[in-house]
Amino acid sequence: MFPYLKGQKVFGYVDGTIKMPAKEIPHSDGTMQSNPAFDIWETQDNLLLSCINASLTDDILMQVAQCTTSHAVWISLHTTFATQSKAKAIQIRSQLATARKTTQSVTEYFLYVKKLSDELAMAGQALKCDEIITYLLTSLGPEYDSLIITISIKENVTLEEVYSMLLICEARVQHHQ
Numbered sequence: 001m002f003p004y005l006k007g008q009k010v011f012g013y014v015d016g017t018i019k020m021p022a023k024e025i026p027h028s029d030g031t032m033q034s035n036p037a038f039d040i041w042e043t044q045d046n047l048l049l050s051c052i053n054a055s056l057t058d059d060i061l062m063q064v065a066q067c068t069t070s071h072a073v074w075i076s077l078h079t080t081f082a083t084q085s086k087a088k089a090i091q092i093r094s095q096l097a098t099a100r101k102t103t104q105s106v107t108e109y110f111l112y113v114k115k116l117s118d119e120l121a122m123a124g125q126a127l128k129c130d131e132i133i134t135y136l137l138t139s140l141g142p143e144y145d146s147l148i149i150t151i152s153i154k155e156n157v158t159l160e161e162v163y164s165m166l167l168i169c170e171a172r173v174q175h176h177q
Helices: 002-007 011-015 036-054 058-064 070-098 106-122 129-138 142-153 159-176
Strands: 024-026 032-034
Touching: 002 011, 011 036, 011 070, 032 036, 036 070, 058 070, 070 106, 106 129, 106 159, 129 142, 129 159, 142 159
Parallel strands: none
Antiparallel strands: 024 032
């Protein structure tokens, strides 16, 4: 939704920067009259509210059914999912911190750590390459110590390079066994 709303230049309604104008404004004779700016704002906001609601599942829609503006829906969704994202991020970081390469292959282990780091990015807390590499290396057994030292002193190593080195090291370890 975010790119669409930004692209249509209507995100201000949703994030609250385009404020709801007064419903009525004073007329020159001292009476109150309908505010044309409010009518335009209300029409646009209702279109956005319909668009957002149409994109939600029934379960999520039930959580925002009481919201009467696109901004209220956006805040409600943000509050709901930010809390879930934070909890998810804590869970994933815990899984990364306790991950260990045991009997699985380097490929399986690498893909597991990569999957967790991708999930963390989707939860809004992307890891830097160095952080992913740190998680990968701290969970390896002593047979990978020389590789860990090599990678630790190497400048600007990429995740792909680490994966290649892990595969080579794994092949050497298996060869010596």
